[in-house]
Amino acid sequence: METGIVIKSVGSRYKVLTGNDNIIDCVLRGRLREKEVQTTNPVAVGDNVTIDPGDDNNTGIITGILKRKNYILRKASNLSKQSQIIAANIDQLLLIATIILPATPVEFIDRFLVTAEAYRIPARIIFNKTDLYEEAELERMEYLISVYSQIGYICLRLSIEEGTGLEEVALMMKDRVSLISGNSGVGKTTLLNILNPRLNLKTAEISDYHKQGKHITTFPEMHSLPFGGFAIDTPGLRGFGVVDMERNEIYHFFPEIFKVSKDCRFYNCLHLDEPECAVRQAVEQGAIDPLRYRSYLSILNDENTKYR
Ligand SMILES: Nc1nc2c(ncn2[C@@H]2O[C@H](COP(=O)(O)OP(=O)(O)O)[C@@H](O)[C@H]2O)c(=O)[nH]1
Ligand SMILES: [Mg+2]
Ligand SMILES: [Zn+2]
Numbered sequence: 001m002e003t004g005i006v007i008k009s010v011g012s013r014y015k016v017l018t019g020n021d022n023i024i025d026c027v028l029r030g031r032l033r034e035k036e037v038q039t040t041n042p043v044a045v046g047d048n049v050t051i052d053p054g055d056d057n058n059t060g061i062i063t064g065i066l067k068r069k070n071y072i073l074r075k076a077s078n079l080s081k082q083s084q085i086i087a088a089n090i091d092q093l094l095l096i097a098t099i100i101l102p103a104t105p106v107e108f109i110d111r112f113l114v115t116a117e118a119y120r121i122p123a124r125i126i127f128n129k130t131d132l133y134e135e136a137e138l139e140r141m142e143y144l145i146s147v148y149s150q151i152g153y154i155c156l157r158l159s160i161e162e163g164t165g166l167e168e169v170a171l172m173m174k175d176r177v178s179l180i181s182g183n184s185g186v187g188k189t190t191l192l193n194i195l196n197p198r199l200n201l202k203t204a205e206i207s208d209y210h211k212q213g214k215h216i217t218t219f220p221e222m223h224s225l226p227f228g229g230f231a232i233d234t235p236g237l238r239g240f241g242v243v244d245m246e247r248n249e250i251y252h253f254f255p256e257i258f259k260v261s262k263d264c265r266f267y268n269c270l271h272l273d274e275p276e277c278a279v280r281q282a283v284e285q286g287a288i289d290p291l292r293y294r295s296y297l298s299i300l301n302d303e304n305t306k307y308r
Pocket of ligand 2 (some may be wrong): 126188189190202
């Protein structure tokens with residue numbers, strides 16, 4: 001028996017990376033397939049598994065799944081009650097954002113951060129394409145960086161084009177499992193390719209658009225980094241949405257709002273127009289950024305937000 005980490009899953013076939021850097025094509029032992037009913041996939045990228053390698057050392061059977069530190073989910077489809085595990089055992093969620101080409105909306109950043117908070121996985125923001133920024137864009141980026149770092153989110157500046165900031169990004173990813181997220185076109189694939197030139201992944205995501213249009217489920221893939229650690233690519237995954245939270249729970253996932261909310265007059269204050277709301281006061285006094293408060297309201301009022 002050996003142990004390994006699942007780096008790819010396609011249908012019912014899994015690629016498992018073992019300790020001696022072998023990649024073994026595996027199937028699941030029948031018993032494991034039936035065990036989990038809530039999720040469409042019992043094994044996901046990032047899972048630590050025990051395997052029974054075949055004699056050829058190229059194929060094997062997954063015999064067990066080790067306890068997960070965490071995992072993130074998405075609905076298998078709009079109609080389905082089942083969820084799909086996107087990835088397991090993630091150390092950090094990295095959001096690649098850009099000020100222009102494309103412009104990443106603040107609300108998109110905040111939805112990502114809320115989801116990260118709900119999963120209790122550390123989140124970091126990487127602002128890419130700084131080589132394209134004129135004064136106004138640089139100012140915008142620095143403003144956002146000051147807002148998010150004050151809350152406690154580490155932010156990095158990056159230009160893959162010029163290579164500036166790459167070392168810091170690599171250092172942040174070293175020896176960790178990072179799930180990379182961000183709108184299409186921000187440079188996720190370009191980053192993976194530059195961190196591991198052996199990958200040679202296709203950029204510009206034409207194939208992903210194609211898949212989305214056809215409603216083909218895409219599974220994320222985990223890439224090992226030459227300096228240690230793994231990066232999980234999430235093609236076709238548009239943010240995570242905000243899943244399964246109570247309406248009066250959303251502000252818990254805005255750390256700076258949650259902190260101030262303890263001074264609201266009513267314990268069940270939603271920070272809308274209740275009297276003596278400490279959160280609204282903090283927004284008026286500039287202690288809570290209005291952009292963040294706006295994102296909070298927007299998530300609260302969004303019909304698509306899935307409540308429990
Ligand atoms: N100017 C500039 N372009 C970049 C940078 N990083 C990526 N790009 C370009 O942005 C486009 C989209 O990149 P891609 O990696 O496919 O984005 P993805 O959709 O997030 O995977 C490609 O044409 C890249 O060459 C950067 O730092 N500066
Ligand atoms: Mg891509
Ligand atoms: Zn309040």
